[in-house]
Amino acid sequence: MTARGFDRAEYVARVARAQDLMAQAGLAALLLTTEPEIRYFTGFLTRFWESPSRPWFVVVPASGDPVAVIPSIGAALMAQTWITDIRSWPAPRPEDEGITLLADTLNALDGPVGVPSGPETHMRLGMADIERLRAALRHPLRADAGITAYLRAVKSEAEIAKIAHACQIAARAFARVPEIAAPGVPLSRVFRDFQRLLLDEGADWVPYLAGGAGPQGYADVISPASDAPLRAGDVMMLDTGAVWDGYFCDFDRNFAVGAPAANIAATHDRLLESTQAGLEAAQPGARACDVHAAMAAVCGAGEGAGRLGHGLGMQLTEGLSLSAVDRTELRPGMVITLEPGVDTADGCILVHEENIVIREGGAQVLSPWATGLTRIG
Amino acid sequence: MTARGFDRAEYVARVARAQDLMAQAGLAALLLTTEPEIRYFTGFLTRFWESPSRPWFVVVPASGDPVAVIPSIGAALMAQTWITDIRSWPAPRPEDEGITLLADTLNALDGPVGVPSGPETHMRLGMADIERLRAALRHPLRADAGITAYLRAVKSEAEIAKIAHACQIAARAFARVPEIAAPGVPLSRVFRDFQRLLLDEGADWVPYLAGGAGPQGYADVISPASDAPLRAGDVMMLDTGAVWDGYFCDFDRNFAVGAPAANIAATHDRLLESTQAGLEAAQPGARACDVHAAMAAVCGAGEGAGRLGHGLGMQLTEGLSLSAVDRTELRPGMVITLEPGVDTADGCILVHEENIVIREGGAQVLSPWATGLTRIG
Incomplete structure (x- = not known):
C-alpha cells in the first residue's frame, strides 16, 4: 500500500537542497506562484487551482522554512502541511491582491528574489500585479537559475x-x-x-x-x-x-x-x-x-x-x-x-x-x- | 440536443467586438497566451494544455482575422477551427520557443500590443521569454485595458x-x-x-x-x-x-x-x-x-x-x-x-x-x- 503524502523530512531535504543552490546563485529567496512549485516545497494539495481568481505565493528564504502568503480561503488547508508561517489576506481583493503582504515578506530578506523563469515556467500573476510587486520590492526579481526545475527533475x-x-x-x-x-x-x-x-x-x-x-x-x-x-x-x-x-x-x-x-x-x-x-x-x-x-x-x-x-x-x-x-x-x-x-x-x-x-x-x-x-x- | 462547437459567426462577432474596443484603447493587437483566451477567439479545444512544455500564442490584430502562432503539434487541430493563418515552429525548442515567429507577426502590425494583465490573468510564458519578446518587439507590451475579460463576461x-x-x-x-x-x-x-x-x-x-x-x-x-x-x-x-x-x-x-x-x-x-x-x-x-x-x-x-x-x-x-x-x-x-x-x-x-x-x-x-x-x- 503506497502511503499518501510525504514525511516532513522529504520537504526539509527539498528546502535544504534549494538553499544550497540559492547560496551558489546569490539569491535571498525563491518566489513560487504555480501549483507544482508550491506543492513541491509545501505539500499543499488541492484542485482549487482550477479557479484563477486568487494568486498564491510561497517564499523559500535563503535560510529557514518556507513562508506561505496565500488567500485566507486556503489557510486552514495550508496549516495541515508542515508549513507554520502562513500569512493570508481576504482574496479576491483586486486593489491589493496580496502584493503588499508579499512585498513585506520579501523585503524582510536581504537580496535578490529568484523566480522560476525558464522553459515550462510562468508567473501565475497578472502583469499589472507583477509591476506592482516589482515597484514595492527593495531588491530585483531575477531568474531562479533553474533551481526549482533542476530539483524537481530527480524524484525521491x-x-x-x-x-x-x-x-x-x-x-x-x-x-x-x-x-x-x-x-x-x-x-x-x-x-x-x-x-x-x-x-x-x-x-x-x-x-x-x-x-x-x-x-x-x-x-x-x-x-x-x-x-x-x-x-x-x-x-x-x-x-x-x-x-x-x-x-x-x-x-x-x-x-x-x-x-x-x-x-x-x-x-x-x-x-x-x-x-x-x-x-x-x-x-x-x-x-x-x-x-x-x-x-x-x-x-x-x-x-x-x-x-x-x-x-x-x-x-x-x-x-x-x-x-x-x-x-x-x-x-x-x-x-x-x-x-x-x-x-x-x-x-x-x-x-x-x-x-x-x-x-x-x-x-x-x-x-x-x-x-x-x-x-x- | 445542444450542439458542439460554435458557428463561425460567433467568432467573427467576438473578434469584431474586440476590435471596436481595441480601437478605443489604441491597441494594434491583442496577444493571448492562455487556454480560455485562445479558445474564446479561435475555438481551439484540447486537454493538451495540461502539458506546460510549449507556449501557444494567438494574435488578434486591429483589423483582420486572428493569427495562431503555435507549436507544430497543434497545427492540424487548429486548422479544424475557423482560423486560417497558422504559423508554427517545432516545439519544444528552448533556444527560440516561438519568440522570433511571434515577434515577426507582431512587428508587422503598427502599434502597441495589449496583453490581458488584470485580475485572474497571467502570461503563460516564462519570464526569460517575456524579456526576449519585449526586446524583439518594435512596440511595447501594454495592458489590454480589460478587453478580453469584459467580452468574456457576457455570454452568447x-x-x-x-x-x-x-x-x-x-x-x-x-x-x-x-x-x-x-x-x-x-x-x-x-x-x-x-x-x-x-x-x-x-x-x-x-x-x-x-x-x-x-x-x-x-x-x-x-x-x-x-x-x-x-x-x-x-x-x-x-x-x-x-x-x-x-x-x-x-x-x-x-x-x-x-x-x-x-x-x-x-x-x-x-x-x-x-x-x-x-x-x-x-x-x-x-x-x-x-x-x-x-x-x-x-x-x-x-x-x-x-x-x-x-x-x-x-x-x-x-x-x-x-x-x-x-x-x-x-x-x-x-x-x-x-x-x-x-x-x-x-x-x-x-x-x-x-x-x-x-x-x-x-x-x-x-x-x-x-x-x-x-x-x-
Whole structure:
C-alpha cells in the first residue's frame, strides 16, 4: 500500500537542497506562484487551482522554512502541511491582491528574489500585479537559475512510488478497455468510459486523456474525441495522464478493433522496438539527445520524431525532452516517458508510450511493458 | 440536443467586438497566451494544455482575422477551427520557443500590443521569454485595458446553452448520489464515484470536485477528500465543476447522512433563503456588491461571506465576485454562481451554490433550484 503524502523530512531535504543552490546563485529567496512549485516545497494539495481568481505565493528564504502568503480561503488547508508561517489576506481583493503582504515578506530578506523563469515556467500573476510587486520590492526579481526545475527533475523513492502507483492504476484500466470499446461505439463514449475505469481502478482524478482512431492511426495526439463510431479495421489509441496523490502516469496503448490493416501490426512492432532501444539507452550519464537518437534510429525521423519522450511527475510533462537538441544528462531518479511515433499513411501516425525511471545499472520500467496490439471487438 | 462547437459567426462577432474596443484603447493587437483566451477567439479545444512544455500564442490584430502562432503539434487541430493563418515552429525548442515567429507577426502590425494583465490573468510564458519578446518587439507590451475579460463576461445564447447543458449533467449525477454514499463509505470513495457518475451522465471531463463531511459541515471547500468514512449524522457536501464542450457548471449539494444535527437543517434553509435573495437581487444594472449585500443580509457576514458567488463559463470561476467591494454592473447574459456560506460550529461551515444567468426582467436559473437537504443512508 503506497502511503499518501510525504514525511516532513522529504520537504526539509527539498528546502535544504534549494538553499544550497540559492547560496551558489546569490539569491535571498525563491518566489513560487504555480501549483507544482508550491506543492513541491509545501505539500499543499488541492484542485482549487482550477479557479484563477486568487494568486498564491510561497517564499523559500535563503535560510529557514518556507513562508506561505496565500488567500485566507486556503489557510486552514495550508496549516495541515508542515508549513507554520502562513500569512493570508481576504482574496479576491483586486486593489491589493496580496502584493503588499508579499512585498513585506520579501523585503524582510536581504537580496535578490529568484523566480522560476525558464522553459515550462510562468508567473501565475497578472502583469499589472507583477509591476506592482516589482515597484514595492527593495531588491530585483531575477531568474531562479533553474533551481526549482533542476530539483524537481530527480524524484525521491517516495515520489517514484506514487508515479508507479498511478501507472498501475492506468494499467488495470487499460486491461479493461475491451469492456468499453467495440465496433459501433463512438470514440467519445470510449473516452468517457475510460475515465470512469481509471477512477474505478483508483485514480484520484483524470486531468488528461487523448487518443484517436482510424484505419491508419490518428492525425495527432491532442484532439478531443469525436462522436464517430469505431469501425472494424481501426487502430484506436488511448493516452492518459491519471493522477494519484498528486503524481501523474503518462502512457498509452493501441488497440486493434477487429483485424488491423496489413502495415499496422508491423508498424506497432517497430514502435515497441524503438521503445526498447530507448529503455536500453536510458543509462545514467547518457544525454536526452542520445536516447532520442537510439529511438529515432529504429522508428525513423518522421513528423512524429520531434520529441520522443519527456520528463514526468507532478505534471503530465515536465523537464527534459527526448529530442535531438536536448543535451540534459540523465540522472538516477529521473522519471521519463519513452514515446516514439511513426508516420503511417493518409497523414496519420501511430504513437506508443511507456514510463521508466532512470537507475544505476539500467532503467526500471514503471508502466507494464506492452508486448503488442490488444485485439478488441 | 445542444450542439458542439460554435458557428463561425460567433467568432467573427467576438473578434469584431474586440476590435471596436481595441480601437478605443489604441491597441494594434491583442496577444493571448492562455487556454480560455485562445479558445474564446479561435475555438481551439484540447486537454493538451495540461502539458506546460510549449507556449501557444494567438494574435488578434486591429483589423483582420486572428493569427495562431503555435507549436507544430497543434497545427492540424487548429486548422479544424475557423482560423486560417497558422504559423508554427517545432516545439519544444528552448533556444527560440516561438519568440522570433511571434515577434515577426507582431512587428508587422503598427502599434502597441495589449496583453490581458488584470485580475485572474497571467502570461503563460516564462519570464526569460517575456524579456526576449519585449526586446524583439518594435512596440511595447501594454495592458489590454480589460478587453478580453469584459467580452468574456457576457455570454452568447450558444454559450449559455452549453453551461446549462453542463448543469443538467451535474443535476442528474447529484440525483444519483444516494447510489454511492452511505454511512461507512469513505469520502474519497464518494469523490471517485461521483466523478464516475458525472462522466456517465455526459460530462466530457471533471476538472473540479471538492467537498467535505462532518456533523457540523466542513472546514473549507477546497480540501481533497480524506479516507474517513461517512458517519450517520454527517452533512456531506459535493461541489463540482464538470465540463461539457469546454464550458463549466459550478454548483454544489448538501446531503444529510442519516438524521442531521438539530441546527443543520435550519442553517441549510437559511442558505437557500440567501440564494433566493441573491436570485431576486441579480437584476441587470445591479452591482455585484448589491447582490452580495442582499445575500449577506440573510446568511450573515461570517468567515464564509467574503465572496458569495462569482462569474462562470469557460473557467470554473471567472469575472466578477459577489463581494462587498466588487462594483461590477450586472449585464444580461452574464452567468454567475450564488454561493452563500454560513458558519456552523466547531470551526465548520455550510455552503450552498446555484448557477444563474442574468436576464432582462429577472435572472434565469440554470442549475435545478435545491429545495432542501437530500437524505441519504
